[in-house]
Amino acid sequence: MKKIGKQTVKFDTPPTIVDCSSIVGPKESQGPLAKYFDKTLEDEFWGEKTWEKAESKIIKENINLLITKSGIATNEIDCVFAGDLLNQCISSSFGLRDENIPFFGVFGACSTFVESLSLGAIAVEGFANNVLCATSSHFCSAEKQFRFPLELGNQRPPTSQWTVTGSGAAILSKNGTGPYITHITPGKIVDMGIKDANNMGAAMAPAFCDTLITHFLDTGRNPSYYDAIISGDLGHIGKEIAIDITKSKGYNIKSNYNDCGVLIFDKNSQDTHSGGSGCACCGSVFSGYFFRQLKQKKLKKILLIATGALMNSTSSQQGESIPGIAHAISIEI
Amino acid sequence: MNINWSNVFDWMMLLKCFVTGGLLCVIGQILIDKTKLTPARILVIFVTTGAILGGLGIYKYLVDFAGAGATVPLTGFGYSLAKGAIEEVSQNGLVGAFIGGIKATAGGIAAAVFFGYLASLISKPKMKKQ
Amino acid sequence: MNPIETPKTYQDYVDKKSPNSPIIKNCFNAFWVGGLICSIGQIILNICKERGFDTQISGTIVSILLIGISAFLTGLNLFNKIGKFAGAGSLIPITGFANSIVSPAMEYKSEGYVMGVGGKMFTVAGPVLVFGISTSIIVGIVYLIFNTQSITLV
Numbered sequence: 001m002k003k004i005g006k007q008t009v010k011f012d013t014p015p016t017i018v019d020c021s022s023i024v025g026p027k028e029s030q031g032p033l034a035k036y037f038d039k040t041l042e043d044e045f046w047g048e049k050t051w052e053k054a055e056s057k058i059i060k061e062n063i064n065l066l067i068t069k070s071g072i073a074t075n076e077i078d079c080v081f082a083g084d085l086l087n088q089c090i091s092s093s094f095g096l097r098d099e100n101i102p103f104f105g106v107f108g109a110c111s112t113f114v115e116s117l118s119l120g121a122i123a124v125e126g127f128a129n130n131v132l133c134a135t136s137s138h139f140c141s142a143e144k145q146f147r148f149p150l151e152l153g154n155q156r157p158p159t160s161q162w163t164v165t166g167s168g169a170a171i172l173s174k175n176g177t178g179p180y181i182t183h184i185t186p187g188k189i190v191d192m193g194i195k196d197a198n199n200m201g202a203a204m205a206p207a208f209c210d211t212l213i214t215h216f217l218d219t220g221r222n223p224s225y226y227d228a229i230i231s232g233d234l235g236h237i238g239k240e241i242a243i244d245i246t247k248s249k250g251y252n253i254k255s256n257y258n259d260c261g262v263l264i265f266d267k268n269s270q271d272t273h274s275g276g277s278g279c280a281c282c283g284s285v286f287s288g289y290f291f292r293q294l295k296q297k298k299l300k301k302i303l304l305i306a307t308g309a310l311m312n313s314t315s316s317q318q319g320e321s322i323p324g325i326a327h328a329i330s331i332e333i
Numbered sequence: 334m335n336i337n338w339s340n341v342f343d344w345m346m347l348l349k350c351f352v353t354g355g356l357l358c359v360i361g362q363i364l365i366d367k368t369k370l371t372p373a374r375i376l377v378i379f380v381t382t383g384a385i386l387g388g389l390g391i392y393k394y395l396v397d398f399a400g401a402g403a404t405v406p407l408t409g410f411g412y413s414l415a416k417g418a419i420e421e422v423s424q425n426g427l428v429g430a431f432i433g434g435i436k437a438t439a440g441g442i443a444a445a446v447f448f449g450y451l452a453s454l455i456s457k458p459k460m461k462k463q
Numbered sequence: 464m465n466p467i468e469t470p471k472t473y474q475d476y477v478d479k480k481s482p483n484s485p486i487i488k489n490c491f492n493a494f495w496v497g498g499l500i501c502s503i504g505q506i507i508l509n510i511c512k513e514r515g516f517d518t519q520i521s522g523t524i525v526s527i528l529l530i531g532i533s534a535f536l537t538g539l540n541l542f543n544k545i546g547k548f549a550g551a552g553s554l555i556p557i558t559g560f561a562n563s564i565v566s567p568a569m570e571y572k573s574e575g576y577v578m579g580v581g582g583k584m585f586t587v588a589g590p591v592l593v594f595g596i597s598t599s600i601i602v603g604i605v606y607l608i609f610n611t612q613s614i615t616l617v
Contacts (some may be wrong), residue, residue, distance in 0.1 A: 336510065336513045336514070338612065340508060340509060341509040341510050341513060342506070342509075343509065346505065346509075347502050347505055347506070347548070349602075350501050350504075350505040351498035351499070351501060351502045352498065353476045353497060353501070354497050354498045354500065354501025354502070354504075354553075354556065355493075355494035355497045355498030355501070355573075356515055357495070357555055358494060358496070358497025358551045358552045358555045359490045359493055359494050359497075359551070361481050361493065361497075361549075361551030361553070361554060361580075362486070362489050362490045362493035362550050362551035362553040363486070363548075364550055364551075365489075365554075366483070366484040366487070366489055366551055368484045371552055371562070372563065372587065372589050373572050373587050373588070373591070374590075375551070375555075376554070376555075376559065376560060376588070376591045377562065377590045377591055377594045377595075378595060379555060380591050380595040380598075381594050381595065381598050382475070384595055384598035385476075385602070386600060387568060387602070388495060388563070388573060388598075388599075388601075388602030388605065388606065388617075391469060394489050399501075400500050400508060401502070401504035401505035401507075401508050402498070402501040402502075402505065404504070404522055404525070405500060405504040405526075405556045405557055406497070406501065406555045406556050407523065407555055407556070407557065407559070407560060407591070408580065408601045409541050409557075410526075410557060410572075410591075410595060411595050411598065413522070414595050414596060414599035415598065415599050415602040416596070416605075417599065418600060418602050418603030418606070419544075419602065419603060419606045420605070422603045422604075422606050422607050422610075423606075426599070426607065427480055427604070427607055429603060429607075429613040430599075430600045430602075430603025430604050430606075430607065431600055431603075432605060433599070434595070434596050434599030434600065434603070434612065436594060437519075437610065438526075438545035438595075440523035440524075440527050441523065441526035441527065441530060441557065441560075444526065444527040444530045444531060444553070444561075444593070445530050445534070445560065445564045445565075445588070446564065446584065448530060448531055448534035448535075448561065448565065448567040449561075449564040449565040449568040449580075449584055450580060450581075451534070452534050452535070452537060452538035452565045452567070452568065452569060452574045452583070453568040453576075453580045454539070454576075454610075455538060456537075456539070456569055457518065457569065457572070458540070458566075458569050458570050459540040460482055460570075463609075
């Protein structure tokens, strides 16, 4: 692997994404992408006593599902990169505590999935044969930690987004026939001073554009090189902002750009306001939908850019603005 | 004991109560939509405003006019706190300032704590369906 | 135009881009639900008065009943739906105060009855009591000073 340009890494022997799996909650399973997910849940507790336990179970079961599906045994997996939104990433560490696989906990807020894939790809290019990357989020545990109790009778503003309940996971391998991760562009932290925690799309869109344009400059590619450019969870408002910003910088991405948070819910019938968010938004939509499209060769080259808001409830109460981050990976067959 | 239902359904009073209570809520709604204040902050603004207006003797006129339309909204809770403090002060002096407020609102606070505990014993939070 | 030239231009651009809450509809719903809750309170108040309770006790009974109803609806997972529809209409009446105590109590049940329910019960409503009670004490003290002065003046 070698660094090209300012921030991008190009792989000499690109790692293959062997397989992906996804589990989503009840609301996501009523959305437009329902049929692409491997497993859909009937209720948010999934037989557990707390939201946190339920989220751990989702990531644990998703990893087990992936291991079964991919045919790669647990002891052949060299390490796991996983993370989530809960304090100190407890969903991932509790979900993985019985798996006996070396574990790296990763935090990149909602950008965790692509951050895990990037680190996983570097590990595969280095020492590992097989690496597992996973992430999860849960609407109820996220609301409890970041916003208000579920039973509080408040109104969600139109700019707010809906945390996706679910998990996405992927196995990367040295040997394989693609889809390959050819480049990664880790993003810089970009903060344009947005303070409204109910408008995450606006807070993260500048970081998305920064990473996207850096990727184009570093690789010498342009938007039309890709069949699809996909952002993680900018939502409806963030998506429009991203199109505007990139246009002002001289790139037109309107025709082949979309956002996982826009795709996963139907805005009109599901009342999710600005769309989905959370680690599992990008994770489950890529694992469920885009990976299949790549496998079936309906899409050949995609650029996946997961976006994250690097804040917590203390920082917003202290009046801090919301720093955004975005990591990009280029996936080709 | 016989209840005189025409006193209970005093339509003029109910109309004044409905409109006043409704308007106080509209003020709250405008604050929610225009200022991005959290619910807790809005409740604090209402209770503090009610207590100050109560202390100044202004809120009393609204209570006389609208009855429950002025006492049920949280400004009324603030008014009761202030009114209790003033009444207790005039009877017992300085110590009354510390006793009166909670004394006057004790029923409501105790009920909220007790029912809150009770609800948590028997019920579990559920996912919002939408 | 480059929207991300400075944080200021970006904030202005975002404000323009973000849809506003449907404020007319929200205010209408808040108005009639809030008015209705107050009217229910008034009816309870009138019944209490008819039964011979004084105004002070009648008011307390109204509060307790409305808080009880609100706690019950919260426990049945219904209050958040009313709140989503009515906004300030169910928040501003005493029902909203009750909901803000009952909802964290239920939410943090998973952390145990003492530190979860007991400890977190006032995460939303605590400030209301702190500011309400503090203001009432100040009002009482100011009244005391004002009153003594007016007596000495007269």
